[in-house]
Amino acid sequence: MNIVLLSGGSGKRLWPLSNDIRSKQFIKIFEKEDGTYESMVQRMYRQIKKSDPEATVTIATSRNQISAIHNQLGEDVHISLEPCRRDTFPAIALATAYLADVRGIDPEEPVVVCPVDPYVEDDYFEALKALCEQAKKGEANLVLMGIEPTYPSEKYGYIIPENNSNTADVRTFREKPSADAAQEYIAQGALWNGGVFAYKLKYVLEKAHERMDFTDYEDLFSKYDSLAKISFDYAVVEKEPRIQVMRFGGQWKDLGTWNTLTEAMEESCVGEGIMNETCENVHIINELGLPVLAMGLQDVVISASPDGILVSDKEQSSYIKPFVDKIDNQIMFAEKSWGSFRVLDVETESLTIKVTLNEGHSMNYHSHKNRDEVWIVISGRGKTVVDGMEQQVEAGDVITMQVGCRHMILAETELKLVEVQLGKEISVHDKQKFSLE
Amino acid sequence: MNIVLLSGGSGKRLWPLSNDIRSKQFIKIFEKEDGTYESMVQRMYRQIKKSDPEATVTIATSRNQISAIHNQLGEDVHISLEPCRRDTFPAIALATAYLADVRGIDPEEPVVVCPVDPYVEDDYFEALKALCEQAKKGEANLVLMGIEPTYPSEKYGYIIPENNSNTADVRTFREKPSADAAQEYIAQGALWNGGVFAYKLKYVLEKAHERMDFTDYEDLFSKYDSLAKISFDYAVVEKEPRIQVMRFGGQWKDLGTWNTLTEAMEESCVGEGIMNETCENVHIINELGLPVLAMGLQDVVISASPDGILVSDKEQSSYIKPFVDKIDNQIMFAEKSWGSFRVLDVETESLTIKVTLNEGHSMNYHSHKNRDEVWIVISGRGKTVVDGMEQQVEAGDVITMQVGCRHMILAETELKLVEVQLGKEISVHDKQKFSLE
Numbered sequence: 060m061n062i063v064l065l066s067g068g069s070g071k072r073l074w075p076l077s078n079d080i081r082s083k084q085f086i087k088i089f090e091k092e093d094g095t096y097e098s099m100v101q102r103m104y105r106q107i108k109k110s111d112p113e114a115t116v117t118i119a120t121s122r123n124q125i126s127a128i129h130n131q132l133g134e135d136v137h138i139s140l141e142p143c144r145r146d147t148f149p150a151i152a153l154a155t156a157y158l159a160d161v162r163g164i165d166p167e168e169p170v171v172v173c174p175v176d177p178y179v180e181d182d183y184f185e186a187l188k189a190l191c192e193q194a195k196k197g198e199a200n201l202v203l204m205g206i207e208p209t210y211p212s213e214k215y216g217y218i219i220p221e222n223n224s225n226t227a228d229v230r231t232f233r234e235k236p237s238a239d240a241a242q243e244y245i246a247q248g249a250l251w252n253g254g255v256f257a258y259k260l261k262y263v264l265e266k267a268h269e270r271m272d273f274t275d276y277e278d279l280f281s282k283y284d285s286l287a288k289i290s291f292d293y294a295v296v297e298k299e300p301r302i303q304v305m306r307f308g309g310q311w312k313d314l315g316t317w318n319t320l321t322e323a324m325e326e327s328c329v330g331e332g333i334m335n336e337t338c339e340n341v342h343i344i345n346e347l348g349l350p351v352l353a354m355g356l357q358d359v360v361i362s363a364s365p366d367g368i369l370v371s372d373k374e375q376s377s378y379i380k381p382f383v384d385k386i387d388n389q390i391m392f393a394e395k396s397w398g399s400f401r402v403l404d405v406e407t408e409s410l411t412i413k414v415t416l417n418e419g420h421s422m423n424y425h426s427h428k429n430r431d432e433v434w435i436v437i438s439g440r441g442k443t444v445v446d447g448m449e450q451q452v453e454a455g456d457v458i459t460m461q462v463g464c465r466h467m468i469l470a471e472t473e474l475k476l477v478e479v480q481l482g483k484e485i486s487v488h489d490k491q492k493f494s495l496e
Numbered sequence: 497m498n499i500v501l502l503s504g505g506s507g508k509r510l511w512p513l514s515n516d517i518r519s520k521q522f523i524k525i526f527e528k529e530d531g532t533y534e535s536m537v538q539r540m541y542r543q544i545k546k547s548d549p550e551a552t553v554t555i556a557t558s559r560n561q562i563s564a565i566h567n568q569l570g571e572d573v574h575i576s577l578e579p580c581r582r583d584t585f586p587a588i589a590l591a592t593a594y595l596a597d598v599r600g601i602d603p604e605e606p607v608v609v610c611p612v613d614p615y616v617e618d619d620y621f622e623a624l625k626a627l628c629e630q631a632k633k634g635e636a637n638l639v640l641m642g643i644e645p646t647y648p649s650e651k652y653g654y655i656i657p658e659n660n661s662n663t664a665d666v667r668t669f670r671e672k673p674s675a676d677a678a679q680e681y682i683a684q685g686a687l688w689n690g691g692v693f694a695y696k697l698k699y700v701l702e703k704a705h706e707r708m709d710f711t712d713y714e715d716l717f718s719k720y721d722s723l724a725k726i727s728f729d730y731a732v733v734e735k736e737p738r739i740q741v742m743r744f745g746g747q748w749k750d751l752g753t754w755n756t757l758t759e760a761m762e763e764s765c766v767g768e769g770i771m772n773e774t775c776e777n778v779h780i781i782n783e784l785g786l787p788v789l790a791m792g793l794q795d796v797v798i799s800a801s802p803d804g805i806l807v808s809d810k811e812q813s814s815y816i817k818p819f820v821d822k823i824d825n826q827i828m829f830a831e832k833s834w835g836s837f838r839v840l841d842v843e844t845e846s847l848t849i850k851v852t853l854n855e856g857h858s859m860n861y862h863s864h865k866n867r868d869e870v871w872i873v874i875s876g877r878g879k880t881v882v883d884g885m886e887q888q889v890e891a892g893d894v895i896t897m898q899v900g901c902r903h904m905i906l907a908e909t910e911l912k913l914v915e916v917q918l919g920k921e922i923s924v925h926d927k928q929k930f931s932l933e
Contacts, residue, residue: 074789333819337812348842349802350823352511354816355809356796365786368800370807372792375774379791382770386787403840404850404914405785408891409874411914413841413848433872433894435916437846454845455918457870457896477841477848477916479872481892 060111060191061164061260063139063154063172065147066100066120066128071383072316072376075367076344078390083314084175085127085394088344090325099176099314101131110184115162118175119154126396130417137162142283148294149286151256152267153279159260160276166261169194172291173204173255178323182309190257190305193226199303201296202257203229205250207308211241216252216292218304223248229302232292250304253311256291266295317342317360317369317376332361340373346392365391365401397422398470403477410480416441416470424467424493430482432466434458439474443467444495465493497548497628498601498697500576500591500609502584503537503557503565508820509753509813512804513781515827520751521612522564522831525781527762536613536751538568547621552599555612556591563833574599579720585731586723588693589704590716596697597713603698606631609728610641610692615760619746627694627742630663636740638733639694640666642687644745648678652750653689653729655741660685666739669729687741690748693728703732754779754797754806754813769798777810783829802828802838834859835907840914847917853878853907861904861930867919869903871895876911880904881932902930 066084070077077083087096097105100118107114117137118128121144128136139154151172158164169191177183186204193202205218216234220227232252233244241249271286273279296302314320321342328334330345337355345351346364353361360376362369367386371379391402397420404411416422416439424444434443440453445466452458452468460466462482468474503521507514514520524533534542537555544551554574555565558581565573576591588609595601606628614620623641630639642655653671657664669689670681678686708723710716733739751757758779765771767782774792782788783801790798797813799806804823808816828839834857841848853859853876861881871880877890882903889895889905897903899919905911 075786333822335812335815335819337809345805347805349512349828350804351807352804352816352819352823353807354819355812356807359793359807361805361807363805367787367789368782368784368798368805370788370790370793370796370798372774375772375792378772379789382772382789382791385770386789391786403848406874406912409912409914411840411848411850411874431892435870435872435918437843437848437916437918455868457894459894475843475846477846477914479874479914481872481874 060114060188061158061168061170062107062114062116062187063151063158063170064100064103064116064118064175065150065172065254066118066124066175070315071380073320073362074379074383074386075364075369076346076362078366081127081390081393082124083320085124085131086344088320088324088329090329096329098131099178100128103175103179104132104136106179106181106184110181111188117154117158117162119150127394129396130394140280142280144288145283145286146288147291148289149271149283151263151291152271153276153283155260155263155267156273156276156279159264164260166259166264167195168260169257170260170263171255171257173253176314177253178310178312178314178319180310183307183311186305186307186309187255187257190255193303193305194257194259197259199228199301200258200262200299201302202226203296203302203304204253204255205304205306206253206311207306208241208245208249208251211238211245212251213238213241217241217244217249218252219244219247219249220304226303226305229304232297250306253307256296263295270294317362317371317379318373321360321373330363396420398473408481408483408485410485412478412480413437414476414478416468416474416476418470418473421469422467424465424495426463426465426491426493427480427482427489428462428491429484429486429489430480431462432460432481433479434460434468435477435479437475437477439470439472441468441470441472441474443469467495497551497625498595498605498607499544499551499553499624500588500595500607501537501540501553501555501612502587502609502691503555503561503612507752508817510757510799511816511820511823512801512806513783513799515803518564518830519561520757522561522568523781525757525761525766527766533766535568536615537565540612540616541569541573543616543618543621547618548625554591554595554599556587564831566833567831577717579717581725582720582723583725584728585726586708586720588700588728589708590713590720592697592700592704593710593713593716596701601697603696603701604632605697606694607697607700608692608694610690613751614690615747615749615751615756617747620744620748623742623744623746624692624694627692630740630742631694631696634696636665636738637695637699637736638739639663640733640739640741641690641692642741642743643690643748644743645678645682645686645688648675648682649688650675650678654678654681654686655689656681656684656686657741663740663742666741669734687743690744693733700732707731754799754808754816755810758797758810767800833857835910845918845920845922847922849915849917850874851913851915853905853911853913855907855910858906859904861902861932863900863902863928863930864917864919864926865899865928866921866923866926867917868899869897869918870916871897871905872914872916874912874914876907876909878905878907878909878911880906904932 073083076086084099119139139157219230328343332343332351335354339357344362398415398417436456510520521536556576576594656667765780769780769788772791776794781799835853873893
């Protein structure tokens with residue numbers, strides 16, 4: 060099975076755990092059998108590999124997610140890098156061209172595209188396989204997954220099939236209807252659109268060539284920023300007469316808000332938290348190294364991260380976006396390809412951060428125009444290069460770097476350091492990179 | 497007027513803003529007219545001085561509050577230092593001896609003792625003056641303040657007067673009755689015991705000499721740790737036949753729990769916080785440098801400090817103590833005579849803190865047996881002494897101190913530094929002090 064996972068944008072609906080550079084799909088929130096936690100993308104990847112060990116998984120995403128993907132899934136996963144965000148039609152076209160031209164998949168092979176963030180069980184992946192098989196038959200150009208609706212939601216698209224059989228031709232679509240209209244569609248056998256598309260690889264390549272002027276994957280990649288933003292639904296699905304839908308009646312939850320996300324959590328508390336006996340339907344997700352004590356609350360989610368603290372009635376949490384837009388978000392924590400960093404202290408002329416470098420990883424060799432820096436290694440060992448001079452370092456060593464000084468550090472074991480930045484104009488943009496001879 | 501303010505223990509009921517070394521009376525929570533905030537002790541001191549500029553204020557307290565008292569009230573306030581905690585009779589006896597022997601107050605002069613934490617208006621201080629004048633008359637040995645009860649509370653002591661006149665002899669006391677009994681006492685004209693005692697100085701000295709073997713203040717101070725723990729109510733009030741009570745009908749709030757404390761707050765939010773329009777009767781007290789977002793909450797207090805985060809229904813917040821007892825409280829923030837510190841990061845073999853030294857202040861000259869330290873000055877300037885060597889320092893300077901190295905820093909301006917402690921056994925008790933020649 061060839062699966063393309065669409066790993067979407069940042070999203071503020073799960074603030075303070077998601078932010079401009081950290082997406083909800085990477086939050087480790089689901090408890091596994093061994094007591095450790097996994098993220099949405101880890102859960103889905105594990106489920107895919109369990110359902111079909113031979114599956115090739117390609118994640119369509121942007122540059123700022125690559126570090127987190129490799130940290131969480133390892134190096135085996137394929138990535139179709141989107142140079143910038145251009146909605147789902149360009150993203151699916153690029154991923155399809157990647158499968159054809161880079162990975163050499165036969166144009167007659169089926170591909171299934173699905174979002175990275177539904178909360179599902181193993182039967183969902185069996186359904187994906189069935190979609191692929193159906194696409195391969197060629198009875199239709201596109202095969203969609205129709206989710207059996209559980210209530211007349213106003214937030215989903217509806218697929219109206221010709222009949223009630225398991226696999227049916229699609230008569231028409233209805234986008235986000237009113238609850239009354241939704242109720243009527245459901246009575247007629249309508250299904251929620253699960254955002255899953257299965258097709259033969261050559262079909263989407265043809266559709267892409269019809270709308271975009273490119274020769275192959277590399278050419279499309281180089282022109283990506285000039286492509287129009289347009290959704291796959293609008294550019295392809297709505298214009299295609301030959302579409303089938305397959306019904307799916309298993310568990311399917313859209314984890315886009317705290318309300319739905321906490322419903323999917325096994326444990327009511329992730330991180331340090333205490334609830335008294337009068338709390339009901341309360342969830343705590345605490346990434347700060349501080350205890351959270353909740354007393355006498357009902358239907359509340361508490362989420363704390365270095366970016367901020369949310370305390371919300373669960374229903375109300377779906378209205379979070381405009382409030383988060385107002386918050387001036389200095390990024391206080393980030394996961395990177397080489398490890399992670401956390402802001403410890405912010406002053407007008409200094410910034411103190413803690414950096415964790417994964418074993419074998421290093422920073423770029425770089426310098427700053429407007430700040431001095433000091434590193435204090437607090438654990439692990441490694442090697443620094445400062446203005447061309449190599450030095451072995453370990454816990455307790457202090458390295459000072461003046462303005463303009465080129466520097467890097469390589470972690471020979473996991474290595475942690477406290478970095479103090481000093482200057483009148485401290486900015487993440489003040490960084491010049493150099494290659495090490 | 498001679499006022500003794502009893503500044504009691506730490507108290508966990510206002511966690512995470514109060515802890516073992518930081519008491520509720522020092523939390524800056526009350527907005528002043530100029531938009532800045534003052535603490536309970538600052539508010540009371542300001543009110544006393546407004547009501548009676550000639551008043552001498554003596555605060556009876558323990559060593560760990562002295563820094564905070566001088567930081568908040570300046571150097572003019574008198575302190576009766578309790579070498580250890582020995583309940584209110586020894587505390588009042590010691591403070592009274594301090595007034596007589598150290599401050600030379602005439603034994604015929606009246607003294608009024610009151611708690612530091614009621615939330616009151618100017619009329620309360622007029623009432624204190626009236627108590628003093630009444631004590632001076634000598635019609636009784638003790639004059640108490642009787643608060644007009646507003647409801648049949650089970651948590652206060654009740655004073656039953658002989659009659660309903662403004663100043664009356666006391667018939668008897670009832671400690672924390674049931675609500676039904678309280679209702680009956682109130683119907684009979686009973687008053688809440690406001691914890692205020694006015695007396696002629698010589699009276700308490702006599703009572704003290706009856707129970708304790710001492711010559712003068714210094715002798716009592718030196719023997720303080722051998723005194724029995726006993727309350728003034730039990731040792732003196734309950735045994736005294738000649739007591740009067742004066743009625744007080746003005747505002748009087750006991751700010752012992754989040755429920756009552758938030759009622760007294762002018763602003764619903766102290767620190768960084770946003771509430772959406774569906775929040776009702778919500779208070780945010782946020783000392784973390786992170787935004788708090790509250791949505792859809794009713795009757796909730798959110799309090800965040802470096803020690804932890806409380807989210808509680810206001811009623812429920814009065815049951816906080818056993819939960820806080822369970823929390824392993826590493827002190828993450830403290831105000832000291834020389835400034836303050838905040839823990840930034842805790843690892844198994846390192847601890848990173850931020851230290852702010854007030855202008856003109858310095859640390860003790862000291863060393864550690866089991867840890868190295870590094871200082872990075874991030875703002876201000878001063879002078880370090882390291883193993884006897886003096887050095888001028890300013891922002892950007894790095895000072896490294898090996899195990900056993902003697903060190904101190906003096907702030908010539910306000911000075912901030914990041915201190916990284918490194919070692920296998922980091923403990924606050926690992927400190928040897930030395931005098932500077």
